Each structure stands twice: as C-alpha cells, then as structure tokens.
Amino acid sequence: MKPITLTLCGWGPFRDKQTVDFTKVSEKGIFLITGQTGAGKTTIFDGITYALYGSMSGEIREKNSVRSDFADADTPTYAELTMMHNGLLYQIYRNPEYMRPKKRKNGGQAMTKEREKAVLTLPDGSVMEGSGEVTRKIQEILRLDYRQFKQISMIAQGEFARLLTASPGEKTRIFREIFDTALYDRFASVLRDEANTLYKEVMEYRHRMDEDVRQFHTEDEIWKELTSGEAHPYEQLMDRLEVLEKDCRREEKEAARRLEKLDQEMVELEKSIQQAETDQKAFQKLRETKARLEALKGQSGDMAQKEERLKRGEHAAEIRAEYQQVNGVEKQLYALERQEKEEEEAIRREVALVQECSGIYEKRDLLLAYYDLSQSMEELEKRKTAGLTDRSSWRRSCFATSRIIWNRRNGPQTGSMS
Secondary structure, three states: OEEEEEEEEOEOOEOOOEEEEHHHOHHHOOOOOOOOOOOOHHHHHHHHHHHHHOOOOOOOOOHHHOEOOOOOOOOOOEEEEEEEEOOEEEEEEEEOOEEEEOOOOOOOOOEEEEOOEEEEEOOOOOEEEOHHHHHHHHHHHHOOOHHHHHHHHOOOHHHHHHHHHOOHHHHHHHHHHHOOOHHHHHHHHHHHHHHHHHHHHHHHHHHHHHHHHHHOOOOOHHHHHHOOOOOOOHHHHHHHHHHHHHHHHHHHHHHHHHHHHHHHHHHHHHHHHHHHHHHHHHHHHHHHHHHHHHHHHHOHHHHHHHHHHHHHHHHHHHHHHHHHHHHHHHHHHHHHHHHHHHHHHHHHHHHHHHHOOOOHHHHHHHHHHHHHHHHHHHHHHHHHHHOOOOHHHHHHHHHHHHHHHHHHHHOOOOOOOO
C-alpha cells in the first residue's frame, strides 16, 4: 500500500481541512516526518490507520475523541485517504462518531450525535459503505489486519514513550504488543513446557541409570574408577559397557562352545550309562543263573537218580517199541509161513508137471526153469528170514516163476496165466 493523499478535517490539532500530499516526498523512497511536540505527527498516522481500519494507531487515543476542540460547529470531522495498491487506486472516507451542536435558527446550544460512516470507492468506480464491510474489504485487499498493520508499519508515539520509561518486563510486554509477538511467546511457552517435560524425563532416566549403575557389579577396574564419583560420566560408561558387552558376548560364545562339547560328552555318558544298565541287567541275570546253577548242583544227586530213572524209562519205551515191532513181524512171519506152505504146494505141483515133460530140450528148459525157481526160492527165503517179504510179493514171485516155467515149456504166450 502506497498513500497518495491524506485529508483530515476537524481532527485533533487540525481545526480546518488539511491535506497531506505524499506524492511530493515519496518519489525518493524514504522520507521523514518531523515537527515539535503537538504539531500533529502522530495524528497523521492515526488518520491513515483510522481511514483503513476504523481504529487509531495507538491505544492512548480513542477514535470517538479525535474531534478538534477548536473546530466550528459546521466543520465536520473525517479522514479521507487516497492510496495506490498493486497499481490500482482506492479512496476511503471515514468519520468517527462525535457530538456537534445542532443548527438552530434561535441560536440554541443543543447537541446532536454524528453517526460513524465509512465509504470505499473501488478502482472500477463502485462504492461500498458500512464500517465493518469497508474494514473487511481493506483486509482482503491488503491481506493485513489492524494488528498486523501496526506491527509492520509504525510504533505509535505514546507507546514509544511508555517503552522508554518502562521496566524490562514492561518493555518486553510493550514490544510483544507492538510487534504482536504473543504467538512467539506462546510458542516459547510450549517449548518451555516441552523442555521441562523432557528435563523431567531426562532426570528420571538419569535416576534410573544411576540405579542401574549402582546395581551393576563387575570386577572391571575401569568401571569401578568411572563410577567412584558422585556424578557419573555416562558417555564413558556407555563406551565401557560396549567393551564389557563385547567381552561378555565373546565369553558367551566360548561358553556356548563348551556347553556344546559338554552336551556331546553327556550324550556319550548317557550311552555309557545305558550300556552299563544293560550290562548290569546281564550281570544280574548271570548271578541269578549262577545261583540257579548252584542250586541245581546241590540237587545233582537227585538229578542223577532222576536221569537214571529217565534212561530206564526211555530204555523200557524202546524195548516196548521193539516188542511191538517183533510181535508185528511174528504175525507177518506166521502169515508168510502159511503163504509159503501154499506156494510150496503149488511149486510141487508145478515141479511134478515139469517132470512129466519129455525130451532133452524140454528137460533143458525145465532144468533152467527149476534153476530160476531155486534162485527165486532162495531169494524169497532170504527175504522171509529178514521179514521183508509180504504175501503179495510172495505170490508175485511165485507167479513170475510159474510164467517162466510155462514159457519154457510152451513158448511165449500172449494171454495171461491164471
């Protein structure tokens, strides 16, 4: 925002209409407003601030008390500002609420109230009225509210006087109000609260670490030296703890290897124990067997008698079996003898038949047949003696011998001999 002209009428020390043309001094960029006390320097800033926001630049003056005491009854009180912003021209007119004499023909001194008024003429020529509406539009155009404008634009004269005579704490409060640093104060307060919270946490952790340090026991001389004082150097303690931790991890690995070796030895010992238990059971069984053997040795006399009786019993069983076998053989022999007699009778009949044959050739055949028959008879006698020939075998031999004799007498026959 760049002021072009400011017109004040019936305002403070200005009884009549006064116009400040800023175009004559703003071309060089920076200019200075000077004058004696009461000349109206602060009034200029009050007029600009009031024209923009409807409020004064400082807190000493009130906007309803700016009417000049020297202004005539017909002289109005107002501030009119023409400004340039972003290359566009704006004109603002405002008058505060104040009391003025009524205009009466009889010359009475009755007072009337002049209402507050605000008019904003936009670059396109449109007009906006109303104190609140104009203020909101100016904030929208400048993107600054009343306090922000005061903070970046000026320090009011009254507040500067208070600053010079105030205590350090009061100066801090004044600067906070002037520059609107309450946000930063709140931010600092939040940071202080967080810092206090963190400090409490740090102290709590420190107490815990002190307790841990007191409870940690080690024969390490460096650790004892570091923890000998009241204040503990925690960074050095952490470094030393890392060294001790590495040593512990190394010892842990070594212990793990030894434990693994002991586990293997334990497995071997368990195997040995199992084998020993097995051997013990075998020895126990052997001892029991030996005891039974000794007991049996003590019963050896009885066992000998029992063995003798057993042998006798076995011998008797064998004799009985032989007796039964001999009895069966005798029965067979008796049957064979009867069969033999029958066969001898048949042979005698056959021999008699052979003798009836005549001729040398026939006699030769009969002799041969007789010889064969004799051989058969001898074989049968041997088998009979051995008890190996049954009746059917005897009959078959006899029939075979008779067939031989028949064949030698009559020649081979195709039929069967009954």
